[in-house]
Amino acid sequence: MVTSGSGSSSQSNRGRTDITWAHVIEGVDPNGKKTLRCLHRGKVTRGGGIFRMKQHLAGTKGDVGACKKVPFDVQYSMRESLKDIGKKNKEKADSSKYNTPYGAPVHVFEGDMLNEDSEEFRPSGIHINEGRFGSQKQSTMLDKSKRNKSIGVGDYFALRTIGGSQPSIRSCLAGKDATWRADMTFGRFFYNACIPINAVNSIYLQPLVDAIAAIGPRYKHPNYHALRVNLLRDAKNEVQLLVDSYRKIWKNVGCTLMADGWTDNSHRSLINFMVYCPKGVCFVKSVDVSYVVKDAGTLLKMFEEVALWIGPNSIVHFVSDNGSNYKAARRMLSEKYPSITWSPCAAHSINLVLKDIAEMDHIVYLARRASEVTKFIYNHTFLIAWLRKRQGWKEIVRPGATCFATTFIAMRSIHEHKHDLQAMVTDRSFVDSRYAKSNKGKYVIDIILDNDF
Structure with a gap:
């Protein structure tokens, strides 16, 4: 007898949508216990619910025997239904497993994390509201x-x-x-x-x-406003405290003031002021002098302003470029503050030496021929790709430590890669290419194969 009284549970009512109910009759035995009977074989189960009957119809090994009279299409649909149930159970288990960032549900272990309410372990910088x-x-x-x-x-x-x-x-x-x-x-x-x-x-x-x-996982990162305003202000205060600690060293042991003149990518003329002491180097400020005449008087005014901020008695050494305007400015600064001594910038001195060497006639001739080789190679992707496959290849064009050092670094690189360049211009793939037949290519080949060069 089929029962469908009001005493059915909500779970049973939801289960009526399962496809297995089309092949099962629900009833009760003489003891009043609910039973399920298979319509194909007549197998009766007590307990286990519709899932056990689904296993019976699917013919899978489980808590109940397989039905031998079930049609193939019904058996196939039951097996697919079991697979779907298995996938859903696995997803549910994975979701439960990964509900914390530690791979499994983790509770707070005693001794693993500090007690939030403990006064003993609270950081000293935290103020309690x-x-x-x-x-x-x-x-x-x-x-x-x-x-x-x-x-x-x-x-x-x-x-x-x-x-x-x-x-x-x-x-x-x-x-x-x-x-x-x-x-x-x-x-x-x-x-x-x-x-x-x-x-x-x-x-x-x-x-x-x-x-x-x-x-721990309760931390929320600072928002845009906090990074842009509050935290930036606090970081500035930290830097100010660091500079103040340096100022004490400047007064005790003295310091070196450095003025570095340079030109950025926007062709602005800048002067960076830095202070060196045994504790470290401190950047003071950068001045844009693109729109002023950098004569001795203007430079002296800038140098004196920085010197007064540091303290003239704390400066024992002053380093700047070697230009005549810088020399005149440092001379007037030394006259005003006798404790300050001056020395030229070593990098600028090397730059000037290399500049004088680069103006010699035979160096100009070599640099011009090396430039023709470099431009020809880097203007053709095929050639530079061929060279980069060579073992130990290093780029010819590389920035130098100083402005005029780049020319000499490029010429040295060409000399070191003499055999690579000669192998390239004698390789069949290059000889048969259009690059070797052009006028520019023939000129570059003559330079590379010239032993005097």
Whole structure:
């Protein structure tokens, strides 16, 4: 007898949508227990529900025997239904498994993380708000703890995110999958924001990871406004404190003031002022002098302004370019402040020496021929690609340490790659190409094969 009374559970009502019910009759035995009977073979099951009958019709090994009279199409549909159920169960298990970033549901272990309400381990720089975190009594106890204890237990242990440190219980539960997800999340941020990969070499990256790991999954990153205003202001204050600590060194042992004149990519004429002391180099400021006449008087005014900010008595050495205007300005500065001595910039001196050498007739001749070879190679993709396949090849055009050093570095590179260049112009692929038959190509071939060059 089929029962469909009001006493059926909600779960049973939802189960009526299953395709198995079309091949099953529901009834009750003499003891009042619900039964399911197969319409094809007459198999009766007590308990296990519709899923057990689905296994019976699908013919799979399980808690019930297979039905030998079920049609093939019904058996196939039951097996597909079991596969769908298995996929859904697996997805549900994976979702439950990954509901935390540690690969499995992880509870807070005693001793693994510091107690948030503990005054003993709270960082000394955190101020407690009475209305939100505790009473005035807690704040007083914290202040007393800070006065009596300058270090905490954490000061005796290495950070848990660096190599060689003792792993925590939480990190031990983080398997390879959790580590991979953390790494991928890290990488996606770099790829989405187009951040250069060498940013991972920053000395501030590991402290960032340590700070986030110490807080845990509750940490929320600062928003745009905080980075642009509040945190930037705090970072500026930190730099100011660092400079103030340098100023004490300047007064005690003296310092060197350096004025570096240069031209940027926008053809602006700039002068950078830096201060050197045994503790390190400090950048002071950069002055744009593109729209002023850099005579001795103007330079003296700029030099004196920086010297007064540092303290003339703290400056024992002044380094600048070797131009006549710089020499005149430093002479007037030394007369006004006798404690300041001057020396020329070594890089600028080398630059001037190389400039004089580059103006010699035979160097001009060599540089012009080397320039023809370099331009011919780099103007044709086929040639530079052929050379780059050679073992030990280094680019001919490379920036030099100084402006005029680039010419000599290029000529030295051509001399070192003499055999590579000669092998290129004698290679069959080049000889048969249109490059070797052009007038420019013939001229370059003569230069490369010239032993005197």
